[in-house]
Amino acid sequence: MKKKMAQILLVSCASIMALAGCGTTNNGKETVIESGKSNAAASTKPGEKVTITFWNENGGANTTPFYKELITKFEQENPDIKINYVDFPVSSAKEKFDAAIAANDVPDVAEAPKTWVTDFVFKGALLPLDSYFDSWSDKDKISPAVIQSYRNLVQDKKLYQIANTMTPTLIWYRSDWFKDKGLQATDSWDDFFNNVNKLTDKNNNQYGFSLRGGPGGSQQLLDMMYGYSGITSMFDANGKSTLNDPKHVEFLEKYLGMYKKNTPESDITNGYKEMVAAFDSGQAAMIEHNIGSYGQHRDTLGAGKFAAMPIMKAITGKRILIGGTEVGHVIFKGSKHPDQAWKFVSFLNTAENQSYWNEKIGAIPTNSDVMNADWVKNAQHFSVSVQMLNDKDSVIVDRPLYLPDYTNILNNQEDPALQKVLAGKMTVKEFLDGWAAAFEKSLAEYNAHVKK
Numbered sequence: 001m002k003k004k005m006a007q008i009l010l011v012s013c014a015s016i017m018a019l020a021g022c023g024t025t026n027n028g029k030e031t032v033i034e035s036g037k038s039n040a041a042a043s044t045k046p047g048e049k050v051t052i053t054f055w056n057e058n059g060g061a062n063t064t065p066f067y068k069e070l071i072t073k074f075e076q077e078n079p080d081i082k083i084n085y086v087d088f089p090v091s092s093a094k095e096k097f098d099a100a101i102a103a104n105d106v107p108d109v110a111e112a113p114k115t116w117v118t119d120f121v122f123k124g125a126l127l128p129l130d131s132y133f134d135s136w137s138d139k140d141k142i143s144p145a146v147i148q149s150y151r152n153l154v155q156d157k158k159l160y161q162i163a164n165t166m167t168p169t170l171i172w173y174r175s176d177w178f179k180d181k182g183l184q185a186t187d188s189w190d191d192f193f194n195n196v197n198k199l200t201d202k203n204n205n206q207y208g209f210s211l212r213g214g215p216g217g218s219q220q221l222l223d224m225m226y227g228y229s230g231i232t233s234m235f236d237a238n239g240k241s242t243l244n245d246p247k248h249v250e251f252l253e254k255y256l257g258m259y260k261k262n263t264p265e266s267d268i269t270n271g272y273k274e275m276v277a278a279f280d281s282g283q284a285a286m287i288e289h290n291i292g293s294y295g296q297h298r299d300t301l302g303a304g305k306f307a308a309m310p311i312m313k314a315i316t317g318k319r320i321l322i323g324g325t326e327v328g329h330v331i332f333k334g335s336k337h338p339d340q341a342w343k344f345v346s347f348l349n350t351a352e353n354q355s356y357w358n359e360k361i362g363a364i365p366t367n368s369d370v371m372n373a374d375w376v377k378n379a380q381h382f383s384v385s386v387q388m389l390n391d392k393d394s395v396i397v398d399r400p401l402y403l404p405d406y407t408n409i410l411n412n413q414e415d416p417a418l419q420k421v422l423a424g425k426m427t428v429k430e431f432l433d434g435w436a437a438a439f440e441k442s443l444a445e446y447n448a449h450v451k452k
Helices: 002-016 064-077 090-102 114-122 130-134 144-153 175-181 189-198 217-229 246-258 265-269 272-280 291-301 338-348 351-361 374-378 380-390 406-422 428-450
Strands: 020-024 030-034 050-056 081-087 109-113 162-165 169-173 286-290 307-309 319-322 327-331 394-397
Touching: 050 064, 050 338, 064 081, 064 338, 064 351, 081 338, 090 114, 090 272, 109 114, 109 338, 114 144, 114 327, 114 406, 130 338, 162 338, 162 351, 169 175, 169 291, 169 380, 189 246, 217 246, 217 286, 217 319, 217 406, 246 406, 246 428, 265 272, 265 406, 272 286, 272 291, 286 291, 291 351, 291 380, 307 380, 319 380, 327 338, 338 351, 406 428
Parallel strands: 050 081, 050 109, 319 394
Antiparallel strands: 020 030, 109 327, 162 327, 169 286, 169 307
């Protein structure tokens, strides 16, 4: 009953969102915040020194030192603004953000993946950035396609995030191992599975592949399943999910069947950091991950030992690329200093600072000026990414990020269910049927809400 009431409350909140956002006060009662305005936005006096709290949802050695460098630079240029930097391990970050929103104790600014934006907007937690963005001198340099994709994401078509990073997914492989075995990077799924077998040497604790069975595992499966089947939409015209299509069942039985045979046993709990570590430590010959881990591969393995290859072409001949991999910055409605928060967000998205950030973490920028930098033109993984995007056979399939509980379904239902499959406690068919049912229910609720 409590769960049902929570669903009703969410729908009620969403109904109000056309005119206003919903937030939650400290005593747990719902409150309505006028759309586009912060809780205490007008309290800052001219010249007053303020502190902005900035949360990084993906803390660690691959991001924190570079954010701290940018923060030092920002504070030197803006001595009246201090940045209070806080980061979280990616595995627990969404939970921290959700708790903060529920308690109305949010930061001013945060880095967040695109997959969270709809959920945060649904909860009335984010400040629309349209007025700031429209008056920003650099606004035309940020990819118009990316900006429009964010506006298409939400019902009110407002802009709630500025993406500074795109991270297409590809296959990282040990080029030195491939060379030793006489293997080639491939566009064929049959070759992929054959290469995984040839590169597995369990006696030496080496495996052909490392899959992601822990946090984010179901997200990875979307890339691989649709990459294999060539299905170009996650719902058919009648709102039926394509997740449990027989081709996906066939694929997952083979793909997940590699577990413990061609992949490390620890994969069942691996998040992305553990999966990347398996690759960088020499335990796995291949992983499927976005280009954001490039810097770690470079620093750990060194040049000449690894490279990137595109996601294999589907059995239909198409190359399916799952969209929605952008990461960027949001400002929360609870910010007492939205003007200063925007100054920090716009600072992070100048060409100079986007160039620094994306070169360090190995991602594709959204600022058009940065695309002409030498480090962008000369990086092999960028060439592969561009090749995928420009391939006439490539089709971008959007994740249904407009479903308000999209992230909740993946994180709290499908990731644990995936682990049951790997542990032999659930069949692939049962897993995909449950996932499809959850998406169909969510879509029906969404359609009812928007009165389609």
